[in-house]
Amino acid sequence: MIELNIEIGKITLNNPTMLAAGIMGSAASSLRRIMSCGAGAVVTKSIGLLSREGHLGPVLAEVPGGYLNALGLPNMGLAFLDELETLSNDDDRKPIIVSLFGNCPDDFVELAETFCQYADALELNLSCPHAQGFGVEVGSDPAAVKAITNSVSKHVDIPVWVKLTPNVTDITVLGQAAEKGGADAVVAINTVKAMAIDVEGARPVLGNVFGGLSGSAIKPIAVKCVYDLYGALTIPVIGVGGISNYEDALEFIMAGARAVQIGSAVARNLSVFEDVAVGIDRYLSTKRLSFEDVVGIAHKSY
């Protein structure tokens, strides 16, 4: 297994890849499997205070270049604590990032205080595009982003990351709000609002009418967001959106990401984490560059 140690604030990963939030559900066994496949860290499904069933189906559809989903944040609520405790007790585990969602600072603080004992960092999901009252509905308001981030970071002593939405005119305004609120890093991007119509049925494909687009179709949008955030912030940026090989990951790193998360590509290739880490390592040794040399290098070529 490649050792390409990178640091994101207080957290060290043995390579710059992570499982993106929500991709493998909430079972400890699934997250353990991803760790054994070479991911440098895992992000859990987003967890709220109450368990939720999510939206009526269809909740997932394949479209050219990726997937449309409108799961509606199904999750087991506080019962997830048991799964997390099991996972956090593994001797050879990787860093665990717990993703949280809520609709006000108090919700986030309660969740953060509950889950921080078994987490290496928290990722605040202020960006889900298809759950009424949550996600992007709170996360597109810079004042709310700052207030939620500030409340959580005052109550926990582990790093707090904020996951941002691309469904706004200027993502850097949200990134700056997170930074002012005390975030230790930002994660960009969550899915892009999108929909598809079933022409035979003459109706929307998803039960929720619209959802979020993920996969290679959103990669150029995500790279632009990371590039802009790197230029506007001093805290680390973590890139996510459409990564399926090491060249994709390097694009994000050259745009300014210190690490990457991988979601949709896991459906087709469980080895994607190792493939990406090995590819980056080979690229760096061939070009005689360090990881640090490459972070944000695309900003220097203009």
Ligand SMILES: Cc1cc2nc3c(=O)[nH]c(=O)nc-3n(C[C@H](O)[C@H](O)[C@H](O)COP(=O)(O)O)c2cc1C
């Ligand atoms: C089926 C599915 C479920 C997801 N669930 C969550 C979630 O619970 N919380 C979250 O912050 N993002 C969630 N996401 C968004 C991903 O973490 C990621 O930001 C997005 O899919 C873009 O990355 P990708 O193109 O590599 O999939 C989900 C995405 C998919 C496809």
